[in-house]
Amino acid sequence: AQKITQTQPGMFVQEKEAVTLDCTYDTSDQSYGLFWYKQPSSGEMIFLIYQGSYDEQNATEGRYSLNFQKARKSANLVISASQLGDSAMYFCAMRPFADDKIIFGKGTRLHILP
Amino acid sequence: DGGITQSPKYLFRKEGQNVTLSCEQNLNHDAMYWYRQDPGQGLRLIYYSQIVNDFQKGDIAEGYSVSREKKESFPLTVTSAQKNPTAFYLCASTPTGADTQYFGPGTRLTVL
Numbered sequence: 001a002q003k004i005t006q007t008q009p010g011m012f013v014q015e016k017e018a019v020t021l022d023c024t025y026d027t028s029d030q031s032y033g034l035f036w037y038k039q040p041s042s043g044e045m046i047f048l049i050y051q052g053s054y055d056e057q058n059a060t061e062g063r064y065s066l067n068f069q070k071a072r073k074s075a076n077l078v079i080s081a082s083q084l085g086d087s088a089m090y091f092c093a094m095r096p097f098a099d100d101k102i103i104f105g106k107g108t109r110l111h112i113l114p
Numbered sequence: 115d116g117g118i119t120q121s122p123k124y125l126f127r128k129e130g131q132n133v134t135l136s137c138e139q140n141l142n143h144d145a146m147y148w149y150r151q152d153p154g155q156g157l158r159l160i161y162y163s164q165i166v167n168d169f170q171k172g173d174i175a176e177g178y179s180v181s182r183e184k185k186e187s188f189p190l191t192v193t194s195a196q197k198n199p200t201a202f203y204l205c206a207s208t209p210t211g212a213d214t215q216y217f218g219p220g221t222r223l224t225v226l
Contacts, residue, residue, distance in 0.1 A: 004156075033213040033214075035213075035214065035215075037217075042219070043202060043204075043219065043220040043222070044217060044218070044219045044220060045157075045204060045206070045217035046217075047214055047215070047216060047217075050213065050214055052213075091156060091157070095213055097213075100145070100162060100164060100170070101159055101162065101172065102159075102215055104156040104157045105156055106154075106155060106156045107154075107155075107156055
């Protein structure tokens with residue numbers, strides 16, 4: 001069965017420090033995409049970063065990078081130089097290419113402390 | 115501006131009434147999706163549609179119905195058969211040939 005696991009329900013991090021949010025996934029498909037979304041208190045889901053299973057290099061988007069370890073089925077999100085505005089829920093998600101649906105993890109609530 | 119709109123932002127209904135949530139996109143995306151989110155939880159798929167006049171059930175379709183008469187619109191009806199309809203509902207769409215879903219601002223439904 002396809003599954004996304006985010007083991008950190010909540011994290012507190014000092015402003016300007018780097019943050020790593022954990023995500024592991026379970027799939028028998030060979031081809032899939034991995035996503036991270038940010039959900040601030042307003043509720044809207046904001047797309048952050050995407051990694052394809054065939055991509056050999058880790059994806060980066062500004063202060064966000066995805067630490068992709070395929071053998072370990074791990075897709076951790078790294079936020080460099082955290083800011084107060086990074087406080088939000090973060091969701092890891094996966095879509096097997098053979099499927100039309102995206103599977104979401106339960107999320108990690110990140111609190112950035114001033 | 116291009117984007118996905120959901121209206122209204124907050125919706126209150128009495129128990130036993132059907133209610134329809136709006137989702138419109140002007141991004142020319144083919145696929146559209148409806149999710150439900152409960153407090154402290156991830157997203158669960160209700161229905162999705164890859165093309166006009168066609169849609170498929172997601173993981174929690176019972177008590178919900180949809181239509182896709184136009185590419186731009188994918189309304190969701192929460193029927194009286196849905197046992198616990200109070201939740202946050204998110205609509206999303208995907209460009210043709212792409213994987214990433216883009217979301218609307220959501221509608222918070224409260225059934226009294």
